[in-house]
Amino acid sequence: MSDPRPLGVFDSGIGGLTVFRALIERLPAEQILYLGDMARVPYGTKSPETVTRYTRECARFLMHRNIKALVVACNTASALALPALIQELSVPTVGVLQPGARRACAVSVSGRIGVIGTDATIRSGAYASAIRGFKADAEVSSVACPLFVPLAEEGWTEGEVARLVAQQYLAAFDGKRIDTLVLGCTHYPLLKGVISQVLGASIRLVDSAEAVADEAASVLESSGLKSVRQPGDQHHFYVTDSSRRFAEVGTRFLGTPLGRLEQVDITGEV
Amino acid sequence: MSDPRPLGVFDSGIGGLTVFRALIERLPAEQILYLGDMARVPYGTKSPETVTRYTRECARFLMHRNIKALVVACNTASALALPALIQELSVPTVGVLQPGARRACAVSVSGRIGVIGTDATIRSGAYASAIRGFKADAEVSSVACPLFVPLAEEGWTEGEVARLVAQQYLAAFDGKRIDTLVLGCTHYPLLKGVISQVLGASIRLVDSAEAVADEAASVLESSGLKSVRQPGDQHHFYVTDSSRRFAEVGTRFLGTPLGRLEQVDITGEV
Numbered sequence: 001m002s003d004p005r006p007l008g009v010f011d012s013g014i015g016g017l018t019v020f021r022a023l024i025e026r027l028p029a030e031q032i033l034y035l036g037d038m039a040r041v042p043y044g045t046k047s048p049e050t051v052t053r054y055t056r057e058c059a060r061f062l063m064h065r066n067i068k069a070l071v072v073a074c075n076t077a078s079a080l081a082l083p084a085l086i087q088e089l090s091v092p093t094v095g096v097l098q099p100g101a102r103r104a105c106a107v108s109v110s111g112r113i114g115v116i117g118t119d120a121t122i123r124s125g126a127y128a129s130a131i132r133g134f135k136a137d138a139e140v141s142s143v144a145c146p147l148f149v150p151l152a153e154e155g156w157t158e159g160e161v162a163r164l165v166a167q168q169y170l171a172a173f174d175g176k177r178i179d180t181l182v183l184g185c186t187h188y189p190l191l192k193g194v195i196s197q198v199l200g201a202s203i204r205l206v207d208s209a210e211a212v213a214d215e216a217a218s219v220l221e222s223s224g225l226k227s228v229r230q231p232g233d234q235h236h237f238y239v240t241d242s243s244r245r246f247a248e249v250g251t252r253f254l255g256t257p258l259g260r261l262e263q264v265d266i267t268g269e270v
Numbered sequence: 271m272s273d274p275r276p277l278g279v280f281d282s283g284i285g286g287l288t289v290f291r292a293l294i295e296r297l298p299a300e301q302i303l304y305l306g307d308m309a310r311v312p313y314g315t316k317s318p319e320t321v322t323r324y325t326r327e328c329a330r331f332l333m334h335r336n337i338k339a340l341v342v343a344c345n346t347a348s349a350l351a352l353p354a355l356i357q358e359l360s361v362p363t364v365g366v367l368q369p370g371a372r373r374a375c376a377v378s379v380s381g382r383i384g385v386i387g388t389d390a391t392i393r394s395g396a397y398a399s400a401i402r403g404f405k406a407d408a409e410v411s412s413v414a415c416p417l418f419v420p421l422a423e424e425g426w427t428e429g430e431v432a433r434l435v436a437q438q439y440l441a442a443f444d445g446k447r448i449d450t451l452v453l454g455c456t457h458y459p460l461l462k463g464v465i466s467q468v469l470g471a472s473i474r475l476v477d478s479a480e481a482v483a484d485e486a487a488s489v490l491e492s493s494g495l496k497s498v499r500q501p502g503d504q505h506h507f508y509v510t511d512s513s514r515r516f517a518e519v520g521t522r523f524l525g526t527p528l529g530r531l532e533q534v535d536i537t538g539e540v
Contacts, residue, residue: 160434161435168431
């Protein structure tokens, strides 16, 4: 069985391209429709109600383009809106949170796990619950790192400013003796170097992008939805604001220029 | 002649409260309706078209509440959308850009003027044009400082991170011999201390909030729109996302807790 329909991926903006990259490596035969909600980014400073409304509009936009499954690449949207979305959508829906939590539990030896994310993600407590769902006795410490997103978007991912900001936020883990840290925001993998420098190389950093790609692969497999097409330049990027910034910063995220890129209006998509 | 109708003020978020504060000091008899578009903040990373659409919706929301004049407290909106707005609205409309530019020209001795602002504001070139409109031979140097907004919102307005970030951005003025710097974003006055430290106390910092309040006062005066009411607790704050964050960060901006606060939906306001 195979299904040639595209796989939908959405993020509040650019960060989800780390997930996109993991997906095309893991699932090279799939066509991906990526939606970046650049007109309303960031989600991480906004309320659960607003994030849920935006997430719903993004999902519906992609559903109207005949996707066979949806990957919510945004941690904030996954933390706040995934249960509602799963109930409403008629296709399999994968968030970044559960796969990240599962992988953290798999690699942690001590069960003392740190989580960093946006204000909204950390405030939701969703990672801590997900981790305890896989490992009931895990000790989870969570810290919001709001400046990491603008630092990554500005391209200041190394150097003294990045190091100092990381030191200030990550000092909250002093004495917690974590052995694993979940990078609970798709922008954070860009700051891996500086985070490792500050915490020490012995702390394992869990980037949920690869975990999500594995999860998406098994979901497609088990639902008979995989494509058997040959790979090609078939992906499509939609953005809700000017594509200039997306193309600029996106190239930094992907390491290669983006392909087809289109600006769309999704306000009030029903 | 006097007019008891309220004065409308809008900003992409919280930063405009610096303008609000200047207005209530300068015009204590006026009732102010303040709208903060927290659901779509920030504007400074978005395209001219999107900023113009948002600005229009905000203005219309306030127009429907019977304002007698509008102050656009957001520099990005002023830089990108003010001409369109002035054409469309039936009430006097004041932006932050012209008053700030006028004041900079008044205080600069050498005519070498620096401007800092968001990416969108600086990219528009609107400050440079406005300054040259008042002083044709001014030499204007402009630098975008995207991390200043998240720093101010995070409350990291002093200390080593703020100083380092300021050093990196403001190094662009080395050799320009400016004697005046326009703080071209309503968040930046919170970073005055560190900016002065880096540039030296001899550089005059122009905070447009006061200049705007003066401009608004003369517009109301000359149009016969001033109120003669006694002051009271009459202001009203509208936000497009949860009021929690606005109340929290707003208190940091105003120095006192906010008054009446209401969450509203302005999407597609026509």
